[in-house]
Amino acid sequence: MSAELPPFDTSYRPKFTQPPNPGWGIGQGIHSTTDGNEWMQGEKKGWTVVETAKEEPMRLYQLMISGIVPRPIAFVSSVSETGIENIAPFSWFNMINFVPPMVNITCLNGPVRVHDTTNNVRATKQFTVNIISEPWVEQANITSIDAPESVSEWSLSGLTKAPSIHVKPARVKESAFSMECELFEAIDLIDPVTGKATSTMLLGYVKYIHIRNDMLTEKGVVDMTLFRPLSRMGDVTYARVGNGFRLARPVWEQEKDKVAALGLPTE
Numbered sequence: 199m200s201a202e203l204p205p206f207d208t209s210y211r212p213k214f215t216q217p218p219n220p221g222w223g224i225g226q227g228i229h230s231t232t233d234g235n236e237w238m239q240g241e242k243k244g245w246t247v248v249e250t251a252k253e254e255p256m257r258l259y260q261l262m263i264s265g266i267v268p269r270p271i272a273f274v275s276s277v278s279e280t281g282i283e284n285i286a287p288f289s290w291f292n293m294i295n296f297v298p299p300m301v302n303i304t305c306l307n308g309p310v311r312v313h314d315t316t317n318n319v320r321a322t323k324q325f326t327v328n329i330i331s332e333p334w335v336e337q338a339n340i341t342s343i344d345a346p347e348s349v350s351e352w353s354l355s356g357l358t359k360a361p362s363i364h365v366k367p368a369r370v371k372e373s374a375f376s377m378e379c380e381l382f383e384a385i386d387l388i389d390p391v392t393g394k395a396t397s398t399m400l401l402g403y404v405k406y407i408h409i410r411n412d413m414l415t416e417k418g419v420v421d422m423t424l425f426r427p428l429s430r431m432g433d434v435t436y437a438r439v440g441n442g443f444r445l446a447r448p449v450w451e452q453e454k455d456k457v458a459a460l461g462l463p464t465e
Contacts, residue, residue: 208332208333210438211423211426212422212423212438212439212440212441212442213423213441213442214441214442214443214444215441215442215443216443216444217443217444217445218231218233218443219231219233219234223456224453224456224457224460225457225460225462248261251391260432260433263289263430263431263432263433264431264432264433265432267429267430267431267432267437268429268430268431268437269289269290269291269429269430269431270289270291270292270329270427270429271287271288271289271291271329271330271338271428271429271430272287272288272289272291272301272303272327272328272329273285273286273287273288273327273328273329273330273338273341273370273373274286274287274288274303274315274325274326274327274328275325275326275328275367275368275369275370276314276315276318276319276322276324276325276326276367277318277322277324277366277367278314278317278318278321278322279318279321279322282347282348282350283350283352283359283367283368284314284315284318284350284351285341285350285351285352285355285357285370286313286314286315286341286342286351287330287338287339287341287342288303288304288305288315289429289430290303290304290305290397291303291304291327294401298403298404299403299404299407300382300401300402300403300404301327301377301379301401301402301404302399302400302401302402303315303327303399303400303402304387304397304398304399304400305397305398305400306396306397307395307396307397307398312398313398314347315400316384316398316400319381319384319400320381320384320398322366322367323380323381324365324366324367324378324379324380324381325365325367325379325381325400325402326362326365326367326368326369326370326376326377326378326379327376327377327379327402328369328370328373328375328376328377329373329374329375329376329425329427330373330427330428331372331373331374331425331426331427331428332426332428332438333372333426334357334372335428335436337355337356337357337372338355338357339436340354340355341354341355357370357371357372358370358371358372359371360376360408362378362406363378363406364378364380364405364406365378365379365380365405369408374409374410374412374413374420374425375407375408375409375410375413375420375425375427376407376408377402377404377406377407377408378404378405378406378407378408379402379403379404379405380402380403380405381400381401381402381403382401382402382403383400383401384398384399384400384401385398385399385401386398387399412424413425422439422442425439426438426439427439
């Protein structure tokens with residue numbers, strides 16, 4: 199499948215640019231820019247509307263994972279009650295709060311058995327989340343294999359276990375950004391039609407964050423050009439971070455005169 203594609207460019211590094219439309223002004227619609235006009239030309243082909251209750255689950259899955267992109271990836275390490283170590287990637291993941299610091303991961307429940315990660319985290323209340331970077335994506339991807347519950351994906355990956363401070367599950371040494379988490383809450387997501395728990399959302403309370411020093415800027419935040427994190431797209435596609443652009447959040451006191459000049463209310 200990938201043999202016909204050009205080789206991966208390991209020398210590429212993202213850079214920062216201006217935003218797409220630096221001359222845009224408050225109140226101007228999308229047709230005020232050339233790119234906006236071209237974008238809206240596509241609407242002439244019409245719309246496809248999907249009523250989810252009448253659609254096949256696999257079709258919904260394919261549509262949603264290809265349309266809700268890019269999705270960050272949680273590489274989750276957990277341990278069963280009997281001590282079996284598990285590690286697996288999840289792209290239904292995000293940060294949901296910072297006070298307290300929290301993340302969420304959703305694990306799909308299969309037709310035969312519940313996901314190992316769900317069982318492990320429910321039982322032990324602990325897990326780690328490790329962010330995947332370009333140089334070791336193949337090692338991470340092999341852990342998505344449908345191995346039996348008795349098989350630890352760690353041995354297949356060639357990745358290195360790093361000790362955690364607060365939780366039993368190991369961190370991934372190759373990951374430049376890892377989080378030790380306690381289970382805050384596990385929520386079964388019930389299909390309103392069948393009444394079955396099709397997946398489980400795990401809310402994690404982040405107790406410790408581990409960041410490699412060479413990834414930090416002078417301001418103490420992660421530099422994406424060095425971090426090189428990956429995201430998931432549709433199908434079996436991963437995506438790297440492309441060029442970023444700087445676009446400051448507007449401040450009302452600085453913009454309200456422009457709003458008033460358009461005849462719009464400012465109070």
